[in-house]
Amino acid sequence: MEASTLSRIGLAGLAVMGQNLALNIAEKGFPISVYNRTTSKVDETLQRAQSEGPFPLSGHHTPRDFVLSLQRPRSVIILVKAGSPVDQTIAALSEHMESGDCIIDGGNEWYENTERRIQEVSNRGILYLGMGVSGGEEGARNGPSLMPGGSFQAYNNIKDILEKVAAQVEDGPCVTYIGEGGAGNFVKMVHNGIEYGDMQLISEAYDVLKNVGGLSNEELGEIFGEWNRGELESFLIEITSDIFKVKDDLADGGLVDKILDKTGMKGTGKWTVQQAAELSVAAPTIAASLDCRYLSGLKEERENAAEILREAGLKEEVGAVKSGIDKKRLIDDVRQALYASKICSYAQGMNLLRAKSIEKGWNLNLGEMARIWKGGCIIRAVFLDRIKKAYQRNPNLASLIVDPDFAREMVQRQAAWRRVVGTAISAGISTPGMCASLAYFDTYRRARLPANLVQAQRDLFGAHTYERIDRPGAFHTEWTKLARKSNSAGVLL
Numbered sequence: 001m002e003a004s005t006l007s008r009i010g011l012a013g014l015a016v017m018g019q020n021l022a023l024n025i026a027e028k029g030f031p032i033s034v035y036n037r038t039t040s041k042v043d044e045t046l047q048r049a050q051s052e053g054p055f056p057l058s059g060h061h062t063p064r065d066f067v068l069s070l071q072r073p074r075s076v077i078i079l080v081k082a083g084s085p086v087d088q089t090i091a092a093l094s095e096h097m098e099s100g101d102c103i104i105d106g107g108n109e110w111y112e113n114t115e116r117r118i119q120e121v122s123n124r125g126i127l128y129l130g131m132g133v134s135g136g137e138e139g140a141r142n143g144p145s146l147m148p149g150g151s152f153q154a155y156n157n158i159k160d161i162l163e164k165v166a167a168q169v170e171d172g173p174c175v176t177y178i179g180e181g182g183a184g185n186f187v188k189m190v191h192n193g194i195e196y197g198d199m200q201l202i203s204e205a206y207d208v209l210k211n212v213g214g215l216s217n218e219e220l221g222e223i224f225g226e227w228n229r230g231e232l233e234s235f236l237i238e239i240t241s242d243i244f245k246v247k248d249d250l251a252d253g254g255l256v257d258k259i260l261d262k263t264g265m266k267g268t269g270k271w272t273v274q275q276a277a278e279l280s281v282a283a284p285t286i287a288a289s290l291d292c293r294y295l296s297g298l299k300e301e302r303e304n305a306a307e308i309l310r311e312a313g314l315k316e317e318v319g320a321v322k323s324g325i326d327k328k329r330l331i332d333d334v335r336q337a338l339y340a341s342k343i344c345s346y347a348q349g350m351n352l353l354r355a356k357s358i359e360k361g362w363n364l365n366l367g368e369m370a371r372i373w374k375g376g377c378i379i380r381a382v383f384l385d386r387i388k389k390a391y392q393r394n395p396n397l398a399s400l401i402v403d404p405d406f407a408r409e410m411v412q413r414q415a416a417w418r419r420v421v422g423t424a425i426s427a428g429i430s431t432p433g434m435c436a437s438l439a440y441f442d443t444y445r446r447a448r449l450p451a452n453l454v455q456a457q458r459d460l461f462g463a464h465t466y467e468r469i470d471r472p473g474a475f476h477t478e479w480t481k482l483a484r485k486s487n488s489a490g491v492l493l
C-alpha cells in the first residue's frame with residue numbers, strides 16, 4: 001500500500017467500547033484501521049463511520065491485512081476481554097508486526113499480566129502499553145480518561161492522538177504518561193476501587209433519606225440534582241438524580257424500585273482490596289463496598305434471615321426513628337456525611353497508589369492522577385481539582401485528611417456525619433461505607449490507640465515482644481507468670 005493511504009493507528013476488538021473509541025479517534029481526524037474476529041462487527045463499525053461522519057476509518061477482515069494497513073511504526077489498540085483473549089489477540093497480530101511497533105491494551109487487565117506481556121513482546125522488539133480507559137461507552141465515544149503505562153517511547157508515538165481523543169478539562173486533556181510496567185493498569189484498578197466506594201456511599205445516602213427521611217423518588221431526584229450544583233458535583237451524583245426521575249414503563253412507580261437488589265462486579269474492586277492487604281494499606285471504605293456487593297448477592301439468604309429474625313422477636317426500628325426526624329436537617333446532614341466519607345475513600349485510594357509506586361519505583365504523580373480523573377471518567381468530580389491542588393502543595397502529603405483545607409472540612413462536617421451514622425444504627429439501617437469512613441477518620445486522627453493491649457496479648461501468647469513509649473528497644477514479659485504471682489500476693493494479703 002502507498003504510505004499516503006496507510007492508517008495512522010489501528011484498533012482490534014469491536015464491542016461497543018472498541019467501536020466508540022475507534023469512531024472517536026477517526027472523528028478527531030486520525031485515519032484508523034479496525035479489525036474484529038467476527039467480521040460483522042467490522043462491517044457494523046464501517047456503517048457507523050459513514051452515518052456518524054463520514055470519518056477516515058477502514059475495516060479489515062484478517063490480522064495480516066489489518067496490520068499491514070498501518071503506518072510504521074505501527075500502533076495497535078486492542079480492546080478485548082481481559083485474560084487469555086488478550087494473549088490470543090497479541091499472538092495473532094504480533095505475527096505480522098515488526099521491531100518498533102507497539103501494542104496498547106485498553107482493557108481492565110491485572111497489572112502483572114501487562115508486565116509479563118511487556119517482557120514477552122520485547123523479545124521481538126515490540127513495544128507495549130497497558131492503558132486504563134474510563135468513562136464507559138459514552139466516554140469512549142466522546143472523550144474518556146486515559147491512563148497509559150509501559151513503554152514511554154510507545155506513548156510518545158501516539159501522544160498526539162491520545163491528547164485529542166481524551167476528555168478535555170480546563171487544565172488539559174485527561175491523559176498523562178502514568179509510569180513504567182503495569183502502572184497504567186494499576187492506577188485504573190484503584191480508580192475502579194474508589195468508584196466502588198463512591199457508589200456504595202451514594203446508595204447509603206439514598207437508603208437513609210428514603211427509609212428514615214421518608215423521601216419519595218421525586219424528592220430524591222431533586223435533592224441529588226441540588227447536590228450536583230454544589231461541593232458534591234460529580235458524574236455519579238448527576239446520574240443518580242436522573243435515575244430517580246425515570247418511571248417504569250411496565251408497571252406503576254419508579255423503575256429503580258423494580259430493580260433486583262443484587263449488584264454485579266467484574267473483579268477490579270476485589271483486586272484493589274487484595275492489593276491494599278498486600279501493601280498493608282488500610283482501605284476500609286473500599287473493602288466495605290466490596291463486602292456489600294457480596295452480601296447483596298445473597299438475596300435468598302437475606303430474605304430467609306429477615307423472616308427468621310422477625311419470628312425471633314426482632315422489631316423494625318425505622319418507624320420509631322422516622323417519627324421524630326427533622327427532614328430538612330437530615331437531608332443536610334446526609335450531604336455532609338457523604339462528602340466527608342468520600343474524602344476518606346479517596347484518601348485510601350491515593351495512599352494505595354503511593355504505596356505501590358514506592359514498591360515498584362513508578363514515581364506516580366498523585367496530583368496528576370487527580371487531574372486526569374476530572375473529566376471523562378466515572379469518578380469525575382469537582383473536588384478532584386482540590387485533591388490535585390492538595391498534592392501540588394505537598395507532593396509528600398501523608399493523607400488527604402491532613403491537608404489543611406480538607407482537614408478543616410472534615411472537622412466542620414464530623415458532627416453531621418456522626419448524627420447520620422448514629423441515626424442509621426438506631427433505625428437498623430446498615431451504612432457500612434459511612435461507618436468504615438468514620439472509623440478510619442477516628443482511628444487515623446487519634447495519637448494513641450488501644451493497639452498497646454493487642455501487642456501485649458501477642459507478646460503473652462507468642463513472645464512477639466513489644467516496644468515501650470519511654471525507652472528504646474524490644475521487650476518481652478512473662479505475663480502469665482507475673483499475673484499468677486500478683487494473684488498469689490493478693491491472696492496472701
